[in-house]
Amino acid sequence: MVGTPSVMGKPYRPKDHYFKKAKQEGLRARSAFKVDEILKRYPFLKKGATVLDLGAAPGGFLQILADAVGPSGRVIGVDIVAIRPFSQPYVKTAVLDVLADDFDAKLSELYDGPYDAVISDMAPKTSGIRTTDEARSLRLARKALELAVTRGRPGAAFVAKLFMGGEFEEFREEVRASFEEVKLVRPEATRGASMEVYVVGLRRKAPAAPAPVAP
Numbered sequence: 001m002v003g004t005p006s007v008m009g010k011p012y013r014p015k016d017h018y019f020k021k022a023k024q025e026g027l028r029a030r031s032a033f034k035v036d037e038i039l040k041r042y043p044f045l046k047k048g049a050t051v052l053d054l055g056a057a058p059g060g061f062l063q064i065l066a067d068a069v070g071p072s073g074r075v076i077g078v079d080i081v082a083i084r085p086f087s088q089p090y091v092k093t094a095v096l097d098v099l100a101d102d103f104d105a106k107l108s109e110l111y112d113g114p115y116d117a118v119i120s121d122m123a124p125k126t127s128g129i130r131t132t133d134e135a136r137s138l139r140l141a142r143k144a145l146e147l148a149v150t151r152g153r154p155g156a157a158f159v160a161k162l163f164m165g166g167e168f169e170e171f172r173e174e175v176r177a178s179f180e181e182v183k184l185v186r187p188e189a190t191r192g193a194s195m196e197v198y199v200v201g202l203r204r205k206a207p208a209a210p211a212p213v214a215p
């Protein structure tokens with residue numbers, strides 16, 4: 001885990017406080033501070049847990065997640081961009097597109113679950129057209145939610161980054177349908193003008209038992 005961030009709401013500057021801090025602390029990306037803050041607020045990851053990190057390149061989140069679960073745990077990270085390998089054998093990475101038709105099969109080859117947490121920091125390539133970018137972001141978040149529901153254990157946690165706007169409220173309701181508690185986090189390391197927010201689902205509900213068949 002890393003120290004508590006202390007600067008809020010600064011305008012976007014490529015080499016800002018968090019960029020420099022990440023470099024000093026040997027972190028691959030400033031985004032590491034975001035998942036660190038989320039885990040400090042909601043400590044849902046225990047030693048030995050298994051976690052799926054979607055949109056994991058270059059690996060800032062992975063560094064924090066690996067630290068949180070330790071060598072008795074397992075971290076799977078995927079991205080469309082290659083991730084520089086980790087020295088820890090319990091961190092596995094692969095180049096995969098979560099929206100590809102064969103993604104689920106490929107993920108099962110890597111690790112078939114179940115997961116204690118599914119975390120997504122995925123962000124689409126932005127077009128500059130707000131509604132298009134919101135819709136793309138939502139599509140990625142919905143895929144992450146689908147994976148959390150199908151591959152998460154009962155009690156598992158879910159985190160997904162999403163651009164605010166559009167169907168944000170609908171998405172929050174979709175998370176609420178499968179998780180006992182839903183929180184919104186805008187980490188301090190989020191750039192000032194950014195529209196992004198993290199939706200956190202705590203304690204995945206057990207799937208409903210099938211209704212008894214009438215005799």
Ligand SMILES: C[S@@+](CC[C@H](N)C(=O)[O-])C[C@H]1O[C@@H](n2cnc3c(N)ncnc32)[C@H](O)[C@@H]1O
Binds near residue numbers: 031054055057122124
């Ligand atoms: C903000 S970056 C993630 C940073 C990462 N969490 C870290 O801490 O190093 C967003 C990532 O989402 C990935 N991404 C976007 N669309 C994706 C997709 N369809 N499948 C997998 N990854 C995707 C991008 O390639 C990019 O690396």
